[in-house]
Amino acid sequence: MSRLTLTDAQRMIDAGVKEATRIDQPMNIAVVDDGGHLVAFVRMDGAIKASIDISTRKARTSILMDMPTADLAQATQPGAELWGLEQTAGGLVTFGGGIPVTRDGETVGAVGVSAGSVEQDVTVASAAVAAF
Amino acid sequence: MSRLTLTDAQRMIDAGVKEATRIDQPMNIAVVDDGGHLVAFVRMDGAIKASIDISTRKARTSILMDMPTADLAQATQPGAELWGLEQTAGGLVTFGGGIPVTRDGETVGAVGVSAGSVEQDVTVASAAVAAF
């Protein structure tokens, strides 16, 4: 497996910033490696501060669960199978904006985006992933 | 941007205490700066102790999200977009009583009030903001 490099992370962040600028929503964008550890991060001017943690946590959740965070939304509702999941593993985020990235079929990292609506976060995260 | 001073904070707290006295509900009132750091705090005689943390956290949440905490109540319900948000960023409060204050269009601080009903908390927080 070839690891996600800082160059990879910066290319993803640049693509994310470009898309965030296009939709006119300043964002926090975090990229983590396959261990969920931060590689690169930017907070665009005007993006809310709570999303420093949320974006990083979305990226980390994507690694720990090995799936996009959007896939956790239904499963963690009251009465659903993973009700309460968000309190485990140091705190997971269960709404969209975190997406793993793969290389040769293996998860090598993840991006997390936060500060807009969930739909906007997913849009920007997807643009970052596409650049990988 | 001019910073929120202790004089600003004390004027807000005095106005909050006056309104809390008028509605006969002792309150915890916290004022934080634009980084969410505490500037001044009072617990009126008879106000519950849990609200020391809740009032401070409401003020901090208002800064981190850059919005009144009342605006988070609907969005964090089961099935809603930000379900689980309250567990991020060190713990956010998602019911009313925290309100940011602005100067020249920029958020420079926030007030958080807790110990009464949410409606009472919002009433007292609004009185504090009006004095700013």
Add this chain to the structure above:
Amino acid sequence: MSRLTLTDAQRMIDAGVKEATRIDQPMNIAVVDDGGHLVAFVRMDGAIKASIDISTRKARTSILMDMPTADLAQATQPGAELWGLEQTAGGLVTFGGGIPVTRDGETVGAVGVSAGSVEQDVTVASAAVAAF
């Protein structure tokens, strides 16, 4: 036992602010009740932000140990009896600036001061206690 009131706390804080102004060192000043719970707090303009926590923790330590924090400095040195104490009870502060206040022989609260040298912190805390 008559409890420490907000009026008591504010009188202590006013005296502390006056002394801090006299020695020209902006301070964080916290007053807690006999349970170690915050009653009132001010951060003077220009006082460092780390001392928000340190002043509050000094006051709380004074209650939990029922002694001035300055009395813990020797006992917690490497090789001394209470080596490692500061890691217990949610985190204690073992240098000067926290002092309990008593009424009719009973501890009813404590003040914690932080942002200057330890000597300055103790000077301001003592002025606050004297006003009680």
Add this chain to the structure above:
Amino acid sequence: MSRLTLTDAQRMIDAGVKEATRIDQPMNIAVVDDGGHLVAFVRMDGAIKASIDISTRKARTSILMDMPTADLAQATQPGAELWGLEQTAGGLVTFGGGIPVTRDGETVGAVGVSAGSVEQDVTVASAAVAAF
């Protein structure tokens, strides 16, 4: 006061990366705003993972104490005045590598560098500050 922008942070990080490359020591480099909140971060390929937290915490400590972290090393030794300080305020770092940056005489942010020797960390942090 004019805020530290993402452009400011990226210029500092670029200068830090350049210096880290020159001394051949991959680093973690974090830039925070005047509230201690992260603005930008990079982990260079090969830099140790513990330093993600250490670099960020150095930058945050510089804000909370309003001084370089190197200035805390002596004062927090056994027997010295601030023995035990590192356990307060959510955890402070008391060795070199964190430096505040000022504009018009006011602290507007800080940089934190970690992964090399403390001397190397300070060298790279200084290069980042010089670019501000």
